[in-house]
Amino acid sequence: MATDAGPGYTANDVLxxxxxxxxxxxxxxxxxxxxNSTITYPDGLAYRVDLPAHLSGPDGFTKSGxxxxxxxxxxxxxxxxxxxAIYNLTPTGTAGISELKYSYTNVAGKIVTGSKTVYDPxxxxxxxxxxLSQIVGRHGYQxxxxxxxxxxxxxxxxxxxxxxxxxxxxxxxxxxxxxxxxIKWAKNGLFW
Numbered sequence: 001m002a003t004d005a006g007p008g009y010t011a012n013d014v015l016x017x018x019x020x021x022x023x024x025x026x027x028x029x030x031x032x033x034x035x036n037s038t039i040t041y042p043d044g045l046a047y048r049v050d051l052p053a054h055l056s057g058p059d060g061f062t063k064s065g066x067x068x069x070x071x072x073x074x075x076x077x078x079x080x081x082x083x084x085a086i087y088n089l090t091p092t093g094t095a096g097i098s099e100l101k102y103s104y105t106n107v108a109g110k111i112v113t114g115s116k117t118v119y120d121p122x123x124x125x126x127x128x129x130x131x132l133s134q135i136v137g138r139h140g141y142q143x144x145x146x147x148x149x150x151x152x153x154x155x156x157x158x159x160x161x162x163x164x165x166x167x168x169x170x171x172x173x174x175x176x177x178x179x180x181x182x183i184k185w186a187k188n189g190l191f192w
Contacts, residue, residue, distance in 0.1 A: 045141050046169075046176035047134065055133060055181065056126040065112035067102070071181050072126060073118040076100055089118075092184045094160055096123025099184055117182045124160075129182070132157045137177040140164030144175060154183060161185055 053059060057070025058079045070076045073089075077100070080087055085104035092098060101115040119129050140153045144166045151166045160182055167178030 044174065045138060046174065047137055047180075048176065048178055051133070051177075051180065052126070052130050054179070055130060065104075065106050065110075066114045067116060069181075071116065071118050071129070073098065073100070073120050076116065076118050080104065092117070096120040097160060097182055097184075117184055119160075119182055132160055133162065133180040136162040136164055137180050140166065140180075141175070141177060148175075154185075 048054070050059075054069035056072040057068075057075040059069030062068050067076060067079060070079055077087065080100075080102050083104045085102045087100055087102035090099045090101070097117060097119055099115055100118045101113075103111060103113045106112050124132070136155050136157045139155055139157070141164075143153055143155075144150055153164045153166075155162050155164060161184065162180055163183045164177060165179040166175050168175055
């Protein structure tokens with residue numbers, strides 16, 4: 001059951017990591033790639049609970065047939081192979097980051113095409129990509145707090161470009177990081 005008890009609570013499938021005790025920040029230790037560092041989170045920062053699974057995948061398909069999440073190259077191609085998809089991979093200017101374009105015929109006989117930016121798990125393991133994503137999410141949330149009209153932000157961390165989406169929890173009306181994923185380049189030119 002979701003509660004509003006404090007840092008790390010889950011509400012409406014959103015993991016809140018910021019403090020709720022009136023302080024301006026709370027901290028948590030980062031994962032594998034930054035094992036000895038501490039990340040400070042701004043008050044109220046929250047991520048979607050399934051971010052790790054959504055980011056690495058497999059996370060299924062959207063109603064329109066697009067591959068949902070699944071930015072890990074191996075997981076994306078395995079999921080597409082299971083659909084009988086054809087696809088090609090185009091490297092971006094960042095080592096280990098590529099654009100995956102795909103096409104397959106769905107069960108209704110309709111051709112579905114799509115593309116997504118993927119990471120090579122031999123270059124960025126899932127935990128390293130999650131760590132970078134959470135750092136970018138923190139930066140995006142801080143920028144959102146400065147200008148609440150900015151809900152989609154393109155940022156760079158560790159040489160990787162990301163897109164951050166700030167959503168609003170429909171039940172509580174609180175902002176949270178609804179999605180983060182690698183992208184080819186920053187469309188709006190914002191870099192942290």
